[in-house]
Amino acid sequence: MTLIERLARPELLSMTPYQSARRIGGTGDVWLNANESPFANNEPGYNRYPEFQPTALVENYARYSGVKESQLLASRGADEAIELLIRTFCVPGKDSITICTPTYGMYAISAATCDVAVNKVPLTPDWQLDPQLTDKLNGSSLLFICNPNNPTGSTLTPSQIEPIIAALSDDCIVVVDEAYIEFSPELTMASLIEKYDNLVILRTLSKAFGLAGLRCGFMLANDNIIDLAKKVIAPYPISAPVGDIASNALTLDGVKQMETQVKELNALGYSFFDEISKLHGVNSVYHSGANFVLVRFNDDSWFKKLGDAGIVVRNQSHVETLQYCLRFSIGSDSEMKKLTDTLIRISDSFK
Ligand SMILES: *Cc1c(COP(=O)(O)O)cnc(C)c1O
Secondary structure: OOHHHHHOOHHHHHOOOOOOHHHHOOOOOOOOOOOOOOOOOOOOOOOOOOOOOOHHHHHHHHHHHOOOHHHEEEEOHHHHHHHHHHHHHOOOOOOEEEEOOOOOOHHHHHHHHOOOEEEEOOOOOOOOOOOOHHHOOOOOOEEEEEOOOOOOOOOOOHHHHHHHHHHOOOOOEEEEEOOOHHHOHHHOOHHHHHOOOOEEEEEEOOOOOOOOOOOOEEEEOOHHHHHHHHHHOOOOOOOHHHHHHHHHHOOHHHHHHHHHHHHHHHHHHHHHHHHHHOOOOEEEEOOOOOOEEEEEEOOOOHHHHHHHOOOOOEEOOOOOOOOOEEEEEOOOHHHHHHHHHHHHHHHHOOO
8 A cells, every 4th residue: 555545534545536517528519417507697607617627727837836737736725725635634533633833723723623633743942843853743644844834934944844754755744835935935845746755735826926815725746645635625626717817827927927026025024024123122023934024022012002003913922932922914015114113113112
């Protein structure tokens, strides 16, 4: 048995995926196989079920990410891909996932909704992986590593992650969540999919591509994992308008626009970092490889003071090891100016 066959939920291996009308397909010019309406009341074609995986979308994302089309699954956001992985590889009430905390909250929530246990291995105080991580998995089928990490913004190099994937090649699937990878493109591990059967990469259009409202993400992995996930995902996961808008965003021009905007946001992030590092009451500003910055203040009052000024940020103070921390997304030039001015004003009150 291969690693993937051993780790997959046993009932999935022999299961035939739901045979939707679209999947069975056919040729002809009279389509009466899917109980669709003949009336196209909205856009032409919207009366028909969409393709299981829109061809143009998969082609464009494969080109952008450098993997083969068969190594890709488009999903309703990376969030759906997280849930699909748990539903594909974890037996409820029996299996577990491992996460490196503090990290993105949905891994634990998705696991909980599937009755799957969560094994937490905290990051070191400078947000690096625990040096003994591979010995602390407690038999988990999935290890989630978020890079760049949310909410810390911290980054790991591929040379730090690759030995873990190699060491676990007989034991566990390593899921590298690259939701923010466009802000640190040199860190991507997409090219290692060819080399490791136990590597999965998660991507999204919600962050750098500016399409959070669209709900479109991707799972990148070898065919054996993608084929299993295709058995678990809903029959028509990508709606026709989403497929159309997303494939447009991934044309060469669309990618170029994203890259220009990433440069602008990264520059705004660096100036924000410099400007607030020197303020009274700011204890630490953490280096970030993503489009947000985590800041530790001297007390819990800053969140409310920012809120009173009409600035909504993410309070992380309740998260273990993140006391007095706020996470700031990098917004437009004028939004960052207003944020910085307000932080300076609050800071002056501590002098
Ligand atoms: C935003 C985010 C996601 C979710 O992405 P969607 O495609 O919007 O579902 C996944 N992982 C991390 C680390 C994120 O920050």
